[in-house]
Amino acid sequence: MTNITELLQKYWGYTSFLPYQKEIITSVLDGRDTLAVMATGGGKSLCYQLPALVLGGLTIVISPLIALMKNQVDDLNERGIRAVAYNSTLDYHERTEVERGLQNNTVRMLFISPEKCMQPSFLGFINRFPVRLIAIDEAHCISEWGHNFRPEYRQLSALKDYFPSVPIVALTATAIPAVREDICTQLQLSDVREYIGSFNRPNLSYRVVPKNKPVEFILDYIEQHPDDSGIIYCLSRKATEDLAETLVQHGHMASAYHAGLLPEVRKKVQEAFIKDDISIICATVAFGMGIDKPDVRYVIHHDLPKSVEAYYQESGRAGRDGQPGECILLYSRGDLAKVRYLLEHDDQDEEQSGIAFKKMQEVVDYCETNSCRRKYLLAYFGEEYPGETCGACDNCTHPQELFDGTGVAQNIVRCVRQLPTKYGAGMITDILLGSKKAEIGRLRFDALPAYATGKGYDRNTYLTWIGDLVRQGYLARTGDKYPVIALTAKSEEILRGGVPVMLPLPRKTRQRRSEVPGQ
Numbered sequence: 001m002t003n004i005t006e007l008l009q010k011y012w013g014y015t016s017f018l019p020y021q022k023e024i025i026t027s028v029l030d031g032r033d034t035l036a037v038m039a040t041g042g043g044k045s046l047c048y049q050l051p052a053l054v055l056g057g058l059t060i061v062i063s064p065l066i067a068l069m070k071n072q073v074d075d076l077n078e079r080g081i082r083a084v085a086y087n088s089t090l091d092y093h094e095r096t097e098v099e100r101g102l103q104n105n106t107v108r109m110l111f112i113s114p115e116k117c118m119q120p121s122f123l124g125f126i127n128r129f130p131v132r133l134i135a136i137d138e139a140h141c142i143s144e145w146g147h148n149f150r151p152e153y154r155q156l157s158a159l160k161d162y163f164p165s166v167p168i169v170a171l172t173a174t175a176i177p178a179v180r181e182d183i184c185t186q187l188q189l190s191d192v193r194e195y196i197g198s199f200n201r202p203n204l205s206y207r208v209v210p211k212n213k214p215v216e217f218i219l220d221y222i223e224q225h226p227d228d229s230g231i232i233y234c235l236s237r238k239a240t241e242d243l244a245e246t247l248v249q250h251g252h253m254a255s256a257y258h259a260g261l262l263p264e265v266r267k268k269v270q271e272a273f274i275k276d277d278i279s280i281i282c283a284t285v286a287f288g289m290g291i292d293k294p295d296v297r298y299v300i301h302h303d304l305p306k307s308v309e310a311y312y313q314e315s316g317r318a319g320r321d322g323q324p325g326e327c328i329l330l331y332s333r334g335d336l337a338k339v340r341y342l343l344e345h346d347d348q349d350e351e352q353s354g355i356a357f358k359k360m361q362e363v364v365d366y367c368e369t370n371s372c373r374r375k376y377l378l379a380y381f382g383e384e385y386p387g388e389t390c391g392a393c394d395n396c397t398h399p400q401e402l403f404d405g406t407g408v409a410q411n412i413v414r415c416v417r418q419l420p421t422k423y424g425a426g427m428i429t430d431i432l433l434g435s436k437k438a439e440i441g442r443l444r445f446d447a448l449p450a451y452a453t454g455k456g457y458d459r460n461t462y463l464t465w466i467g468d469l470v471r472q473g474y475l476a477r478t479g480d481k482y483p484v485i486a487l488t489a490k491s492e493e494i495l496r497g498g499v500p501v502m503l504p505l506p507r508k509t510r511q512r513r514s515e516v517p518g519q
């Protein structure tokens with residue numbers, strides 16, 4: 001068998017494999033169904049590209065976006081490996097050309113969308129050629145548990161019926177176990193070998209910034225990083241356009257990017273971004289997936305991501321070349337209310353929206369945690385980060401100052417205990433602050449001993465502290481759609497006062513610190 005390291009050197013110019021690449025390639029070459037879970041930038045493409053060379057014949061690569069296919073096809077052809085994208089943009093001439101390439105067995109890889117691949121006409125056509133391997137990129141799109149479910153991926157569950165003896169390699173950057181399981185079941189993978197790489201991206205740094213004046217923050221940031229490429233994610237198409245316009249008015253090369261643009265405009269923007277004619281793209285999260293540029297130096301989330309997983313993916317578009325990248329999330333509780341509202345008025349079923357709310361809450365936890373953000377992200381994927389601090393997130397480089405908040409914590413716990421039934425953090429805060437809201441009067445909560453015992457701090461500070469007590473296990477959050485606060489076995493410890501409960505210093509102090517730019 002051809003030496004795979006030699007091929008790696010010959011076609012890609014790399015001298016060694018990245019973690020797990022060799023294992024995955026070997027498994028594929030052994031003819032085994034293989035699931036490769038590796039972080040973005042981990043080098044997944046090579047795991048089917050190199051086998052395609054070794055195996056000869058044809059490798060079908062299923063990929064969700066034409067833009068992604070095009071990048072890869074161009075890249076492969078430049079390396080002297082014949083690859084084609086088979087999609088509806090081909091004209092008659094190009095199509096004949098592809099067919100000729102297949103007939104004389106010079107085409108190694110054929111990229112195709114899932115829906116196209118499952119069309120009877122294509123299945124009939126491809127049947128004439130020696131298919132040796134099927135690679136399914138972004139395989140998490142097949143799972144409703146993932147952050148990017150695409151119904152057309154479901155059709156791929158019939159692949160094994162058509163190609164029972166062709167090994168399948170499924171690749172994804174989504175590690176949560178439910179998605180992994182779903183991929184294997186849906187694709188009918190048999191006796192599958194799974195390889196799960198580390199999700200740590202050591203070259204990325206993480207920061208959460210209070211969203212006071214987001215546009216000013218972004219302008220400042222860009223001014224301090226004039227030579228860098230960046231992506232700024234916004235929630236709505238309109239927001240991407242407004243922001244891009246503001247940036248342009250300030251003399252920056254920026255452009256909006258979302259699904260509402262004509263395909264040719266999108267293509268132009270993308271190419272301009274790749275060629276550095278545009279340095280900043282303001283994209284909707286729904287559409288950022290097509291952006292594939294290795295030297296993105298920063299990713300700023302102007303609005304909250306939908307889930308921690310989505311945040312990991314989106315922010316992970318920074319630093320794919322291995323050079324430093326910065327991931328910044330602008331966070332405000334006001335935004336949270338907005339997203340909640342949107343979720344409530346989304347026409348999803350109860351279960352779906354329950355999942356959505358839970359995922360949202362995890363994003364809030366990421367934003368409000370005062371321990372290492374990298375640790376938090378990795379723990380989310382079931383990975384333990386070795387060590388207490390990573391040295392490259394705001395909480396590690398500028399640890400939040402803590403104080404002995406036992407008194408405050410006791411107050412909060414007492415309030416929870418005095419309530420006749422469970423309520424959300426907002427209600428508890430209102431009671432502690434002695435709010436005059438009608439609901440409080442109606443429920444007679446102004447008669448509780450805890451009422452108005454917490455004056456002196458603002459609302460957000462309390463909400464953050466309650467979140468902290470939950471993270472520390474002194475309280476619990478239950479209920480899906482409308483999270484409520486409950487006591488835990490550890491709550492009593494607080495009231496006994498045996499151990500000091502450390503809480504972050506109130507918000508004002510923190511804001512000033514995180515406004516220190518650059519760090």
Ligand code: ADP
Binds near residue numbers: 016017038039046294
């Ligand atoms: P993924 O699809 O997992 O996000 P890619 O396949 O796009 O990652 O690879 C990410 C980067 O790593 C690319 O620039 C690629 O050329 C590079 N790369 C892949 N394999 C190796 C290797 N063995 N050595 C060095 N760089 C590699």
Ligand code: ZN
Binds near residue numbers: 374391
């Ligand atoms: Zn850290």
